[in-house]
Amino acid sequence: MKLKDFMAMAAGATALMAVAAATPAAADENKLEELKEQGFARIAIANEPPFTAVGADGKVSGAAPDVAREIFKRLGVADVVASISEYGAMIPGLQAGRHDAITAGLFMKPERCAAVAYSQPILCDAEAFALKKGNPLGLKSYKDIADNPDAKIGAPGGGTEEKLALEAGVPRDRVIV
Incomplete structure (x- = not known):
């Protein structure tokens, strides 16, 4: 499955983003299979309850990671592993391969849309x-x-x-x- 197909499947249900056109096509085709094999997707979050939160036990919860966890589960990826990131570092982290997706409410702006692929929004504020x-x-x-x-x-x-x-x-x- 190509990354663009993977993102299209996720698009209707979550605020996931992925690198658009910055990754070679061959890498795109294997991304979902790689995530399935490793058993988790790495997501970038902001620590902003109730949208995203990290509990004292390290468990990530909140509206955005909960939706991402369910979407990835339906795609065959068992879980998500989150890291807290400052908003300004999320897209560069995604482009550098430190994250597989971002599940924080990043405003859709033309310059961001040129850098990453957004899913359909799950929240408007x-x-x-x-x-x-x-x-x-x-x-x-x-x-x-x-x-x-x-x-x-x-x-x-x-x-x-x-x-x-x-x-x-x-x-x-x-x-x-």
Whole structure:
């Protein structure tokens, strides 16, 4: 089975990605068989419960790895082994062969679509701020955070929110990863 066929099978049910056109065709044809033989697929995750989480016992759970585990099981791959990765390192890790798939919610952007193949989305979300009750600083945008020296923002490292905060002028020391 070719990797593109494998990804097409996974496309309807999970947010898996695979390297697109960066791997030689001969390697693509054997990827699923290799994963079946080794008994697991290596997935990159972010540690963001409830979407992805690593328990004290090392077991990976959450919506994204649970869906990936089921898809791989149906494809004949017994399990998944996850490693936590910063968002900005996920696609390079996939391209370098450190991961077989990414099961984190990476925004679909043209430059990413040129680098990897996305499945059909399993989740659509939007940005929102979680603020102290009553929003005492009156924050409504990244610019509001940038303009208020008392405001700080928490964001996933390498994630879109971190990038948007920095682009809006929030100083690096007030973006808490």
